Amino acid sequence: MKILSxxxxxxxxxxxEPGYLIYLVVLPLVFIxxxxxxxxxxxxxxxxxxxxxxxxxxxxxxxALAQEFVRKLExxxxxxxxxxxxxxxxxxxxxxxxxxxxxxPADFTKKIEAGQPAEVTFKALDSLSxxxxxxxxxxxxxxxxxxxxxxxxxxxxxxxxMQSSAPAELQIYDVDVLTRQAQSQFxxxxxxxxxxxxxxxxxxxxxxxxxxxxxxxxxxxxxxxLFAFLVAQASARSIYDEKKTGSFRRLxxxxxxxxxxxxxxxxxxxxxxxxxxxxxxxTSIILLPLTGVGxxxxxxxxxxxxxxxxxxxxxxxxxxxxxxxxxxxxxQIGGVSALFLWLMGFLGGTMVPLDIMNSPMLTGxxxxxxxxxxxxxxxxxxxxxxxxxxxxxxxxxxxxxxxxFFLIGLWRFDFN
Amino acid sequence: xxxxEAQNLVKKFGxxxxxxxxxxxxxEGEVFGLLGPNGAGKTTTISMLTGLFPPTxxxxxxxxxxIQKDPLQAKQICGLVPQDLxxxxxxxxxxxxxxxxxVYGLSGKKLKENVEDILRVVSLTDRADQAxxxxxxGMKRRVNIAAGLVHQPxxxxxxxPTVGVDPQSRNYIFESVQRLNRERGMTIIYTSHYMEExxxxxxxVAIVDQxxxxxxxxxxxxxxxxxxxxxxxxLKQADAVLLDALSQLPxxxxxxxxxxxxxxxxxxxxxxxxxxxxxTVKVETRNSQQALIQVINxxxxxxxxxxxxxxxxxNLESVFLHLTGKQLRE
Ligand SMILES: Nc1ncnc2c1ncn2[C@@H]1O[C@H](COP(=O)(O)OP(=O)(O)OP(=O)(O)O)[C@@H](O)[C@H]1O
Ligand SMILES: [Mg+2]
Numbered sequence: 001m002k003i004l005s006x007x008x009x010x011x012x013x014x015x016x017e018p019g020y021l022i023y024l025v026v027l028p029l030v031f032i033x034x035x036x037x038x039x040x041x042x043x044x045x046x047x048x049x050x051x052x053x054x055x056x057x058x059x060x061x062x063x064a065l066a067q068e069f070v071r072k073l074e075x076x077x078x079x080x081x082x083x084x085x086x087x088x089x090x091x092x093x094x095x096x097x098x099x100x101x102x103x104x105p106a107d108f109t110k111k112i113e114a115g116q117p118a119e120v121t122f123k124a125l126d127s128l129s130x131x132x133x134x135x136x137x138x139x140x141x142x143x144x145x146x147x148x149x150x151x152x153x154x155x156x157x158x159x160x161x162m163q164s165s166a167p168a169e170l171q172i173y174d175v176d177v178l179t180r181q182a183q184s185q186f187x188x189x190x191x192x193x194x195x196x197x198x199x200x201x202x203x204x205x206x207x208x209x210x211x212x213x214x215x216x217x218x219x220x221x222x223x224x225x226l227f228a229f230l231v232a233q234a235s236a237r238s239i240y241d242e243k244k245t246g247s248f249r250r251l252x253x254x255x256x257x258x259x260x261x262x263x264x265x266x267x268x269x270x271x272x273x274x275x276x277x278x279x280x281x282x283t284s285i286i287l288l289p290l291t292g293v294g295x296x297x298x299x300x301x302x303x304x305x306x307x308x309x310x311x312x313x314x315x316x317x318x319x320x321x322x323x324x325x326x327x328x329x330x331x332q333i334g335g336v337s338a339l340f341l342w343l344m345g346f347l348g349g350t351m352v353p354l355d356i357m358n359s360p361m362l363t364g365x366x367x368x369x370x371x372x373x374x375x376x377x378x379x380x381x382x383x384x385x386x387x388x389x390x391x392x393x394x395x396x397x398x399x400x401x402x403x404x405f406f407l408i409g410l411w412r413f414d415f416n
Numbered sequence: 417x418x419x420x421e422a423q424n425l426v427k428k429f430g431x432x433x434x435x436x437x438x439x440x441x442x443x444e445g446e447v448f449g450l451l452g453p454n455g456a457g458k459t460t461t462i463s464m465l466t467g468l469f470p471p472t473x474x475x476x477x478x479x480x481x482x483i484q485k486d487p488l489q490a491k492q493i494c495g496l497v498p499q500d501l502x503x504x505x506x507x508x509x510x511x512x513x514x515x516x517x518x519v520y521g522l523s524g525k526k527l528k529e530n531v532e533d534i535l536r537v538v539s540l541t542d543r544a545d546q547a548x549x550x551x552x553x554g555m556k557r558r559v560n561i562a563a564g565l566v567h568q569p570x571x572x573x574x575x576x577p578t579v580g581v582d583p584q585s586r587n588y589i590f591e592s593v594q595r596l597n598r599e600r601g602m603t604i605i606y607t608s609h610y611m612e613e614x615x616x617x618x619x620x621v622a623i624v625d626q627x628x629x630x631x632x633x634x635x636x637x638x639x640x641x642x643x644x645x646x647x648x649x650x651l652k653q654a655d656a657v658l659l660d661a662l663s664q665l666p667x668x669x670x671x672x673x674x675x676x677x678x679x680x681x682x683x684x685x686x687x688x689x690x691x692x693x694x695x696t697v698k699v700e701t702r703n704s705q706q707a708l709i710q711v712i713n714x715x716x717x718x719x720x721x722x723x724x725x726x727x728x729x730x731n732l733e734s735v736f737l738h739l740t741g742k743q744l745r746e
Contacts (some may be wrong), residue, residue: 005518009504009511016506016547246502250563253466253496254519255488416469 002256006264007271010238014272020234024272025279028227032284035223035351036215036293052135054079055101057086063109065146069120069195070104072142079138093123100124100132102139112146112194123200136199143195216294218353220284221378225312225371226342226350227280228273232316233337235269236323240333252415262321262413269320273313281305299381304388308377311398315370318402321409348372370401417480419444419571419603420465425474427460434460436627437474442605442620444570447597449618450607451732457627458607459499462573465605466496478571492520495569497561499576505549509540509559512548513566520567530566537592538562554585561589565596571603572596578613593617611732623736630739635732642730642738643669645704647711650724654695658718662699665714667707669700694723704729 014020056073060066074081084092084101092098103121111118122139124132242248242265251261284296298305327333345351347362348371354363366372377394380386418441427435435457442448450458464471467483467490476483478490503512513531522530535541538558543551548559561577574593578586594617596602608614614621615635623631623638631638644667651658654673662671674696701707704727715722728734 001523002519002521005515009507009515012511013504013506245505246498246500247504248502249463249468249498250496250502250516251519252468253491253494254516255491255521256519257488 003260003264003267006251006261007267010265010268011271013238014234014268024227024231024234025276028223028276028280029283029288031223031226032216032219032280033288033291033293035219036288037291052079053082054135055082055084055089055092055098057084057089057101057103059086059106060104060108065109065112066104069108069142069146072146073139079135093125096125100135115194117194117196119196119198121198121200125201132199132201136197140195140197143197146195216284216288216296217383218379220280220296221375221382222350222353224277224280224378225348225374226345228277228309228312228374229316229319229345229371230338230341231269231273231276232320232323233333233341234272235266235317235320236327236337237333238268239265239321239324240327240330258415262410266317266321269317270313273316274309277309277312297382299383299385301381301385301387304381304386304391305378307388307395308374308381308391311377311395311402312374315374315398315402315405318405318409319370321413322405323409325409325412325414344369345371349375370398373397373401418442418477419479420448420605421475421477422461422465423475423477425461425464425476426472427457427464427469428472434627435464435471438622438624438627438629439474440622440629440632442603444603445597445601446620447593447604447606447618449614449621450605450624451609451611451614451621451736452607452624453609455626456609456624458609458624459575460627461624462496462575462605462607466494466573467491493570495564495567495572497564497572497574497577499579501556501560503548503556503559503563506547508545508547509535509551509562510544512559512563516563517566522567527566530568534562534565537565553580554582554588557581557585558588561592568600569602572605574604574606576607576609578608578610590617611736615732621732623732623739625736625740631735638732638735639730642734643703644701644707645730646728646734647699647701647704647708648674648724648726648728649697649699649711649715649722651695651697651715651720652723654697658720659697661714662697662711665707665710667701667703667710669702671697671699674698696724 054073056070058066058070070081070083073079086103089098089101089103093101101123103123105118105120108118108120120139120143122136124135239248242251256264281296281298285298289295323333323337327337347365348369349366350371354366354372373394377391377398380391380394420440420442422441423439425435425438426433438457438461450461452458463469464474465476465478465483467476467487470484479493481490483490504515507515510531513534514527517527517530532541535544538561540555540558540562543555548556551559557577561574564572564574577589581589590613593604593606597604604617606614606617618635620632620634621638622629633641659671659673662668699707699711708727712722
């Protein structure tokens with residue numbers, strides 16, 4: 001109860017300070033927008049007018065339906081179909097010159113004509129990126145339309161046969177019968193697709209994004225982590241301010257245990273970070289697409305994201321007490337610790353992905369920085385489709401960092 | 417049982433000993449003064465009594481509880497008004513007071529009542545919902561005091577509440593202190609380096625200097641200890657014979673020549689008839705009224721003309737001067 005009143009008071013104070021809101025919630029969004037735009041431009045991304053490239057291996061080149069399938073893929077307009085041979089595609093894929101390709105099997109036409117389902121294989125390295133997801137949907141759509149046409153064609157053939165053999169007075173097209181027939185075909189095409197798309201992807205590989213890769217999936221984790229850790233400075237400052245104005249003395253004089261007092265001062269940080277992450281994610285999903293830089297996709301394990309966010313909040317909070325404990329002057333609590341946190345952010349790969357820099361030294365340094373584990377955990381879930389189990393090691397390390405920060409902070413904390 | 421008992425409190429900050437073994441006891445219902453110049457160790461002493469930090473040695477008992485061993489029980493009955501404004505400037509007065517009330521375990525109706533009550537006491541009900549940073553200095557001070565009172569403590573520590581306060585707010589604070597003590601029976605420990613405040617408000621006073629307790633008594637006894645005040649008389653000339661004769665007068669303790677009048681503490685009550693001052697004689701008395709009559713009679717007998725006359729009554733200032741050889745305020 002007493003703890004909660006301290007928490008509530010601090011949260012109210014935080015929200016009375018528009019500077020903090022801008023610094024910790026608006027700024028990350030601006031950065032995400034800017035970096036996504038810049039990065040996409042520098043890598044030469046497909047803006048909406050450009051086509052997404054798709055390498056297609058057609059092993060049924062003479063089959064009418066396979067040809068039609070490829071033609072329809074091109075007709076959709078969003079894909080640039082690049083035909084190639086299987087050997088070439090496999091080699092390119094292995095060396096990650098391409099990150100995806102589609103294979104049409106040799107028995108494609110034969111199977112569909114026989115009314116059996118055929119399966120095309122879509123291999124992708126970055127299996128959970130928005131691009132791949134939407135490409136898979138496009139291919140499935142084309143497959144469905146092919147099948148629908150096939151089915152309707154069958155029905156009409158059936159009709160003409162029925163009509164030609166029927167008595168004269170019945171030789172009119174019965175619209176009712178026709179509609180009913182078509183509807184049942186629509187239904188059938190939904191229930192048992194004739195063309196199935198099988199998405200194949202390797203478990204967890206690091207892959208440089210192809211040109212049309214959605215950079216939002218990269219910039220959101222990075223900047224979320226960077227700014228979540230910057231909250232540590234705000235909570236260190238809150239403690240510093242209380243000490244400076246003397247309201248901390250009032251709290252010390254009150255019947256509160258030191259544990260209550262510290263928790264009361266630290267919990268707001270936890271809530272503020274969680275709130276901040278929520279806003280960044282929600283905005284990246286809803287508002288970011290409006291600025292033309294693609295939409296954040298949460299992937300298949302939002303629960304894992306929640307767990308990561310909680311660990312990030314915990315780590316940022318304990319870093320806050322560490323800063324409050326060792327910073328002595330206004331400058332240290334303000335400029336110096338901000339600089340320090342931004343530097344940590346950079347070295348932890350929150351701004352520029354560490355893989356891109358390709359420096360063993362930087363990679364080595366990043367091992368000692370909690371940011372890098374947080375960013376990687378987010379990316380694992382958002383980009384590689386990892387689940388909670390897969391990111392547990394990273395979370396463990398984050399909790400370890402939290403514990404170390406907290407204990408040093410507690411040890412050095414000056415209650416006077 | 418004393419509500420406050422300080423036993424041999426010592427506080428060292430590194431090598432520096434800010435409080436060098438202070439002991440005193442305060443009875444319930446007293447207004448107790450802690451008087452001393454800047455840096456005497458008043459705030460440090462109060463901090464140890466309120467459990468802000470532990471003493472280097474010695475013990476502090478509040479209402480029978482050791483502040484080190486049973487801090488929660490001891491702290492529950494105490495209210496602290498720190499020397500500096502210790503509030504959250506972006507929050508309203510009401511939000512501040514509610515917060516400090518909650519920290520002492522108040523909630524619900526009781527909290528609301530206490531907050532409204534204390535807002536009325538400090539006459540801030542009208543502006544209670546405005547952020548404190550928009551208040552005038554005097555209003556901030558009043559909220560600062562109110563924040564130490566929301567939970568209706570039995571024992572209130574007021575650390576120099578009038579520093580930087582305008583005369584109007586100052587009077588207001590004096591009245592509140594007296595009212596809280598009289599009407600609510602609140603025990604108050606009041607620190608100040610203004611002796612006239614302590615004289616006005618307190619029954620008993622502890623005088624501290626350089627971390628040591630140098631006197632502890634009622635104001636009457638402390639002032640009485642010095643005798644009856646000082647006369648300063650201006651004469652055309654004064655020789656050893658005259659000084660000797662003056663010293664022999666029954667109500668006079670000692671008479672000496674002052675070279676220059678340097679030590680006129682501004683707060684001392686003076687009645688000055690200034691003519692000229694070739695020589696100023698300082699006459700220390702046992703009783704200033706009787707001494708004055710005797711001195712004037714003697715001078716008339718001697719046909720000496722009185723050029724000027726100051727009567728300096730004794731007060732805590734002169735007690736401090738007497739005890740330490742220096743003035744309370746630089
Ligand atoms: N945290 C601290 N660290 C080191 N020295 C301190 C600390 N707090 C107080 N002191 C020193 O202890 C001495 C007593 O300080 P204190 O604040 O108790 O004086 P005070 O009597 O309250 O003075 P004032 O009337 O100016 O408020 C001073 O010399 C001060 O510099
Ligand atoms: Mg002080």
